Amino acid sequence: MKKTITLVVLFITAIGFSQQISDGSALLINDFTVPLKSGIYNGSNPIGATPDNSNPWQHLFVTRHYNLENNHELQISSAFTENDRLFFRKIANLSLSSKNPTWIELATRGNNSFEGNQFINGSVGIGNINPLAKLDISGNLILRNYENITGKGSNMMFTAYGDDLYGPKIRSYLTFASGVNSNMGLVLSSYCSGYKDELFLYNGMVGIGTMSPQNKLDVNGTIHSKEVKVDMNGWPDHVFKKEYNLPTLKEVEKQITEKGHLENIPSEEEVLKNGINLGEMNAKLLQKIEELTLYMINQNKNIEVLMQENQNQNQEIANLKEKLSVR
Numbered sequence: 001m002k003k004t005i006t007l008v009v010l011f012i013t014a015i016g017f018s019q020q021i022s023d024g025s026a027l028l029i030n031d032f033t034v035p036l037k038s039g040i041y042n043g044s045n046p047i048g049a050t051p052d053n054s055n056p057w058q059h060l061f062v063t064r065h066y067n068l069e070n071n072h073e074l075q076i077s078s079a080f081t082e083n084d085r086l087f088f089r090k091i092a093n094l095s096l097s098s099k100n101p102t103w104i105e106l107a108t109r110g111n112n113s114f115e116g117n118q119f120i121n122g123s124v125g126i127g128n129i130n131p132l133a134k135l136d137i138s139g140n141l142i143l144r145n146y147e148n149i150t151g152k153g154s155n156m157m158f159t160a161y162g163d164d165l166y167g168p169k170i171r172s173y174l175t176f177a178s179g180v181n182s183n184m185g186l187v188l189s190s191y192c193s194g195y196k197d198e199l200f201l202y203n204g205m206v207g208i209g210t211m212s213p214q215n216k217l218d219v220n221g222t223i224h225s226k227e228v229k230v231d232m233n234g235w236p237d238h239v240f241k242k243e244y245n246l247p248t249l250k251e252v253e254k255q256i257t258e259k260g261h262l263e264n265i266p267s268e269e270e271v272l273k274n275g276i277n278l279g280e281m282n283a284k285l286l287q288k289i290e291e292l293t294l295y296m297i298n299q300n301k302n303i304e305v306l307m308q309e310n311q312n313q314n315q316e317i318a319n320l321k322e323k324l325s326v327r
Contacts, residue, residue, distance in 0.1 A: 042058070054081040187199070
């Protein structure tokens with residue numbers, strides 16, 4: 001707002017003290033870079049024109065330093081296009097040679113480029129006229145990354161009270177730097193005595209404590225939960241079916257002697273290398289429990305037979321003793 005008021009005052013000053021508008025018309029020139037007196041000018045495709053090419057004709061407002069031995073000017077210019085873009089620049093030249101500094105566009109309807117820090121007291125609405133926060137955007141927000149280097153990305157930081165440098169942040173992460181074919185992930189980091197990259201999202205996968213998830217959820221650490229539910233494609237109740245071929249205990253003993261582990265159960269080497277599938281392992285352990293149950297049932301039947309045979313033998317012995325005692 002201060003910038004706008006200042007420019008309006010300069011317009012009025014330039015018009016009031018100009019000696020180029022005696023007939024009420026701007027002076028026609030073809031070069032905006034040469035030393036000019038304070039006044040109002042026009043030009044068609046002039047040298048040093050603004051980058052607005054919507055119309056070849058351009059207005060030029062100039063206010064010049066009183067010392068005509070140097071060239072210190074404030075220039076404000078716009079194309080003849082109605083209600084369009086507005087530019088300004090400052091020329092600081094101790095000589096009277098031509099100078100053509102870059103035009104700076106003001107906040108107008110066209111594309112604008114600003115340099116330096118911009119301070120706004122109040123709220124900014126983009127795509128809306130009633131912002132409900134310091135920055136209220138109706139639409140999409142894009143954070144671009146212009147560094148084609150693995151690990152680079154854009155950041156959105158949330159600082160603690162009284163600390164403008166550090167705090168939790170969400171940042172993009174270039175996992176594979178290959179120009180337009182690069183791969184990008186998203187990292188959520190908290191901050192406590194250094195950044196902790198807790199959550200990493202990449203290619204439909206989530207990593208907690210790891211930057212290279214290989215599954216829908218990879219966790220490098222301990223999980224504490226009240227309950228874990230695993231969907232299964234099958235369950236080993238087939239062990240109790242009559243057609244199930246229950247291994248003999250001799251076969252089990254041979255497997256243990258030769259392999260060092262139960263059949264269909266991974267070895268220690270395999271577990272240390274590949275880990276275990278929780279659902280699959282529970283199913284295999286249940287299968288072994290069911291097999292143990294069948295062994296126990298069979299063993300109990302054998303014990304009952306032996307007990308009956310032992311009872312029969314004891315009865316026969318008792319009968320023989322009775323016969324011998326009668327004689």
